[in-house]
Amino acid sequence: MMLKRVIMVIMLGLIFSSCDLIYYGKIAVYENKYRAEREREREELSKKDGPGAIMTDEYKESVERATQDIMKRPINKKVQFEGATFIIPENTRLNPKHGNIVDEKTGYGIAITFTLSLYCMSKKVNGTEYSLFYNSKYNANVARIAKEIIRVNGFKDTCK
Structure with a gap:
């Protein structure tokens, strides 16, 4: 017991x-x-058409060449993103999964992304706040392209 x-x-x-x-x-x-x-x-x-393609060693040089080529193009192509119309460089498109810009000639994505998440560069369309996010850490040309897209589309810096 x-x-x-x-x-x-x-x-x-x-x-x-x-x-x-x-x-x-x-x-x-x-x-x-x-x-x-x-x-x-x-x-x-980090896939070929993603915004982080430039961080992949395999795509780095090609993305840089595509970015230089995109810089020379006029910004006149209208695209739809989540119910709003934006103007992006000629011969580019938006990646439907991530909202980043993709060069149609090469298929490489660059680090400029349209999003519904709030960032400093934003614009209100029909009561919805849209933002543009860009990462120029790996390529300075991305900043030049992004600033021109911001100017053409009327985005405002809301962080000031």
Whole structure:
């Protein structure tokens, strides 16, 4: 009888002390899931037509050449994005997945993105706030193209 109680106490101790292990295991599963989602998103953005194509060594030089070519083009092509019309450079299109500009000749994406998330360069159309985000960290020509698109489309700097 006494042996039965001792075994029962030991088992209860093991059961209650293992709750932490279950909890930490659950956290590890959620962390891995979140990490996998971020990795998948990063890979998606770094594809040939994504805004992060210039960060991929394989595409870097080609994206720079495409950006130089886009700089020479007039900004006169009208495109639809989430219910609003914007004007972008000739022979380019918007990537429907990310909203970034893609050169139609080469298929390379550049780091100029139209978005519904609020950034400093924004414009209100029919009650909806649209923003333009650009990353000129890897290519200075992107800033020149973006500033011209901002001017043509009437975006305002809302961070001042």
